[in-house]
Amino acid sequence: MSEVSKILIVGGGIGGLCAAIALRREGFSVDLVELKSEWTVYGVGIIQQSNVVREMARLGVLQRYLDAAYAFEDVGIYNLQGIPLARIPGQRLAGPAYPANVGISRLALHDVLSSSAIELGTQVRLGLSIESFEQDPDGVDVRFTDGSTGRYDLMVGADGVYSKVRGMLFGDKYQPRHTGQSVWRYNFPRHPSIDHLASYTGAEGNAGLVPLADNLMYMFSTSHEPGNPWLDPSQFAELMRDRIKKIGGLIGELREQITDSSQVVYKPMEVVFVDESWFKGRVLLIGDAAHATTPHLGQGAGMAIEDALVLSLELLGDDPIESKLQRFMQRRFERCKYISERSILAGEREMAKDHSFDRVGLTKEMLSRTAEPV
Numbered sequence: 579m580s581e582v583s584k585i586l587i588v589g590g591g592i593g594g595l596c597a598a599i600a601l602r603r604e605g606f607s608v609d610l611v612e613l614k615s616e617w618t619v620y621g622v623g624i625i626q627q628s629n630v631v632r633e634m635a636r637l638g639v640l641q642r643y644l645d646a647a648y649a650f651e652d653v654g655i656y657n658l659q660g661i662p663l664a665r666i667p668g669q670r671l672a673g674p675a676y677p678a679n680v681g682i683s684r685l686a687l688h689d690v691l692s693s694s695a696i697e698l699g700t701q702v703r704l705g706l707s708i709e710s711f712e713q714d715p716d717g718v719d720v721r722f723t724d725g726s727t728g729r730y731d732l733m734v735g736a737d738g739v740y741s742k743v744r745g746m747l748f749g750d751k752y753q754p755r756h757t758g759q760s761v762w763r764y765n766f767p768r769h770p771s772i773d774h775l776a777s778y779t780g781a782e783g784n785a786g787l788v789p790l791a792d793n794l795m796y797m798f799s800t801s802h803e804p805g806n807p808w809l810d811p812s813q814f815a816e817l818m819r820d821r822i823k824k825i826g827g828l829i830g831e832l833r834e835q836i837t838d839s840s841q842v843v844y845k846p847m848e849v850v851f852v853d854e855s856w857f858k859g860r861v862l863l864i865g866d867a868a869h870a871t872t873p874h875l876g877q878g879a880g881m882a883i884e885d886a887l888v889l890s891l892e893l894l895g896d897d898p899i900e901s902k903l904q905r906f907m908q909r910r911f912e913r914c915k916y917i918s919e920r921s922i923l924a925g926e927r928e929m930a931k932d933h934s935f936d937r938v939g940l941t942k943e944m945l946s947r948t949a950e951p952v
């Protein structure tokens with residue numbers, strides 16, 4: 579097999595965009611196709627922990643990213659009445675001059691990543707997917723949904739939990755599964771006390787407040803929704819208020835301000851893990867396409883970003899592509915499997931109302947595991 583120079587990325591979400599940035603920085607030619615013709619993301623936020631801040635530095639976008647984000651140090655754990663239980667200090671993995679953790683609106687993150695990828699020379703086509711592909715030992719021939727074609731040295735499926743590329747590689751062997759829980763999110767003006775991630779946890783629920791900017795924060799809450807029922811979007815505000823009715827502290831104080839159903843972002847938790855090699859020949863899955871998990875540890879995007887960076891490094895050199903992708907798998911599989919399984923476990927213990935579950939211990943263990951070099 580010859581070495582790699584021309585790469586197609588399918589999917590312009592967090593993982594696909596970070597892969598484009600990392601691969602362009604290493605000099606690869608990158609085409610990216612994104613299904614959405616309007617390249618937007620929904621308007622709540624995302625928690626990015628110290629390992630992500632470190633990888634943003636390695637991607638070369640750290641300052642731009644921090645300018646668009648709210649930097650914070652600690653994670654505060656509270657009981658459901660808002661009484662502080664623990665404070666987990668942040669780790670400044672990007673260096674002493676940079677913050678430990680970040681909250682950022684998904685829109686702001688998308689702007690930083692998409693403009694960086696395009697400025698670095700990624701060729702982006704929107705409103706497009708792949709129709710089919712055929713591969714031989716030297717390359718992948720791709721037919722796009724608009725009838726155009728291309729030949730690539732590598733195709734990266736970064737097309738999320740419902741990945742079409744995954745289906746093309748593995749058939750219906752790996753299907754997303756609803757875990758039994760859903761997430762509710764709503765934006766508020768930032769409360770002065772929310773200068774850190776405030777996580778409210780207990781057997782009767784799980785919620786939190788995340789700073790996103792000087793004037794913005796969001797609330798998240800998980801709920802048990804057995805069978806993944808259809809819920810009427812026009813009732814979302816009332817339903818979210820109902821789901822957090824047993825939670826006090828600042829969450830309780832803010833509850834009655836959840837009034838606009840169109841601003842509630844409701845998402846059933848769906849997971850999938852490809853429990854074997856994520857590549858076949860010259861086609862590889864990264865991010866949620868390979869390992870979508872629940873948000874309990876706030877590391878799904880973190881793992882997609884790490885995948886992107888490791889891929890760009892492992893593709894360097896003259897050895898056969900199979901060796902490169904095998905090394906990628908060695909560096910990624912167990913780490914992503916750990917995050918995937920532990921996140922799902924946290925949700926299962928929540929649903930079981932397990933008072934003995936050591937959530938703080940799990941968070942500390944995860945932070946120490948993800949602080950290890952990728």
Ligand SMILES: Cc1cc2nc3c(=O)[nH]c(=O)nc-3n(C[C@H](O)[C@H](O)[C@H](O)COP(=O)(O)OP(=O)(O)OC[C@H]3O[C@@H](n4cnc5c(N)ncnc54)[C@H](O)[C@@H]3O)c2cc1C
Binds near residue numbers: 737761867871
């Ligand atoms: C409720 C919730 C909260 C979360 N909170 C956090 C958090 O705080 N911190 C964290 O690190 N992670 C969090 N995550 C996880 C995180 O959002 C995902 O892990 C991350 O978005 C994965 O990135 P991705 O690029 O792999 O997939 P996606 O972000 O899903 O991107 C996939 C992209 O591919 C495109 N696409 C899909 N199909 C095709 C196709 N056939 N052809 C072309 N393009 C296609 C999509 O339009 C999309 O742009 C959360 C997830 C959920 C559900």
